[in-house]
Amino acid sequence: MTTGTALTTADLRVLAEAGGLAPSLHNSQPWRFRPTPDLLGLEVHADLNRAVPAADPDGRALHISLGAAVFNLRVAAAHLGREAVVQLLPNGAEAQPRAVLDLSAPARSAQPFGADLYPAIAGRHSSRHPFTNRDVPEAIVADLITAARDEGVTLTVLEEHGVRRVLDLTAEAEARIAADVTREAETRRWLRLEPSFDGIPLAALGEHDRDARVPMRGFTGHPPRHTTPAERFEALPQLATLTTHSDGQAEWLRTGQAMERVWLLATVHGLRASVLHQAVEIPDTRWRLRDTAEGPANVQLVLRLGYGPPGAASPRRRVEDVLDQVYG
Ligand SMILES: Cc1cc2nc3c(=O)[nH]c(=O)nc-3n(C[C@H](O)[C@H](O)[C@H](O)COP(=O)(O)O)c2cc1C
Known part of the structure; x- marks a missing residue:
């Protein structure tokens, strides 16, 4: 990185703001963005003080979250008229x-890849509300599959038997996570760091309600008391898996980029989305999620995915807290 136009402070703020709006496990936001010394690039670092070790001992979810931030940075770079080489x-x-x-490098075209997704970065939120029973049209599903594939990840929209299997797992x-006191304490800690969840001030909720609202961990067809009754959720949720052939930090970063690309594209199409992560967090349920007839292991x-009310914006760290100082 020796030639080119240096990033301005304003550019860096646009980039860091976009990166910081990525989804992350428990909204942990485990990232730091550091300009390269020549101001022609940006490094994405893991902020290990914000790791979630009980739920995510291998850092898989942490890398998926970082990958999502990387994708937002690529989109923001396109918005700024720059080519991002990652x-x-x-x-x-x-x-x-x-x-x-x-x-x-400047973008090679007037409409660089991803620039059209930029408004969706701020418009994308997890929606843990009930969705309608309207199917996602095949043409949109095909677009989402292509978007994931372009990031090296397989997106599979599950058939009914697959959905029921994933919901059971x-x-x-x-239930196993709820019985694990270490994990419960960790989740509570992250929840306490959030002044509100889905727009509802936590202080206004009773203790039990507060638990029930932990990132829709109750959405399994058998939600705990005080959540939205099961019958108000769609009859059969439309679930999709993101799968990879190998399993390591590079695949997790790719999965994060694919997740965010799919989620932003879905947002542009008027779809809502949320993550069901519980079964992926426990090694043996994650193993049993595999369906090698459908895709990579x-x-x-x-x-x-589906149609329904938008989720509310979740709080984010300030740009100053995620963007390292520029020296020189
Ligand atoms: C790896 C990962 C796992 C997640 N797991 C869950 C989950 O199990 N349940 C849920 O409702 N949200 C889950 N989320 C979504 C986060 O809670 C959400 O992104 C975060 O609170 C920020 O909110 P936003 O998506 O509305 O910006 C997960 C997100 C990521 C990246």
Whole structure:
């Protein structure tokens, strides 16, 4: 990175704001963005103080969250008229950036890839509300499959038997997670850091309600008391898995980029989405999620898609807290 136009402070703010709006496990936002010394690129670092070790001991969800931030940075770069060349895990080592974006080149076209997704970055929210029973049209499903495939990840929209299997495994995992005091305490800690959840001030909720609203962990067809009654949820949720052939940090970063690309595109199409992560968090339920007849073996994420009310914006860290100082 030696030639090109240096990123201005305003550019860096646009980038960091977009990166910071990515979805993350428990809204942990485990990222830091550091301009390269020549100001022609941006490094994405993991903020390990914001890891979620009980739920995510291997850092799989952390890397998916970082990957989602990387995709938002690519879109924001296109919005700024720059070409983003991404290198994942440039040095492989733990303390190194998980990704580096070379932003030195101007975009090659007037409509660079991703620029049209930029407004969806701020418009995308997890929607944990009941959806209608309207099917996602095949043409949109095909677009979402292509979007994931372009990131090296397989998106599979599940048939009824697959949906029922995933919901059963999610219910089983949820019960096991609820019985694990370490994980419960960890989830509560993250929830306390959020001043509100889905627009509802936590202080206004009773303790039980507060638990029941933990990132829709109750959405399994058997929601706990005080959540929206099961019959108000769609009769058969439309679920999709994101799967990869291998399983390691690079695939997790790719999955995060695919998830965000699919989610932003879905948002542009007027779809809502949320994540059902419970079954992926426990090794044996994750193993049983595999359906090798449908796609690659490693299930990285389960997405619920459909039409319904938008979710509310969740709080985010300030740009100053995620963007490292520019020196020189
Ligand atoms: C790896 C990962 C796992 C997640 N797991 C869940 C989950 O199990 N249930 C849920 O409702 N949301 C889940 N989410 C969504 C986050 O809670 C959500 O992105 C975060 O609270 C920020 O809100 P937003 O998506 O509306 O911006 C997950 C997100 C990621 C990236």
